[in-house]
Amino acid sequence: MVLDNLQSSIEWYHKAIQVHxxxxxxxxxARDFFSHGEMLERKGVQNExxxxxxxxLVTFRDFGAAWDIHQIEEAMKxx
Numbered sequence: 001m002v003l004d005n006l007q008s009s010i011e012w013y014h015k016a017i018q019v020h021x022x023x024x025x026x027x028x029x030a031r032d033f034f035s036h037g038e039m040l041e042r043k044g045v046q047n048e049x050x051x052x053x054x055x056x057l058v059t060f061r062d063f064g065a066a067w068d069i070h071q072i073e074e075a076m077k078x079x
Contacts, residue, residue, distance in 0.1 A: 009039055030059035034072055041075070050079050 013036040020029035037052030053076050060068040 006039075006043065010036075013039070026059055027063055027065070030056045030063075030065070030068065033059065034068070034075075037072075038075065046079065050076065 013032060016032045017029060017036070020026070020032055033052045033056035037049045037056065040046075040052060041049035053072050057069060057072050060072070
């Protein structure tokens with residue numbers, strides 16, 4: 001059951017990332033990257049989580065989204 005939910009979540013994030021990238025919803029795309037990174041971190045896949053956190057950071061910085069950047073920096077302290 002947990003693996004099914006995890007796989008469903010992964011599939012959802014991949015679809016959301018593709019759609020938000022395609023239609024230019026960059027702020028939502030950055031939030032997708034961050035949320036997906038959090039899920040991967042909980043799963044124990046640190047290197048993949050860090051990759052998605054970094055993608056989110058780059059995108060949030062383009063918007064000057066200070067609070068979102070702060071949240072990511074806090075989440076990455078353990079890396």
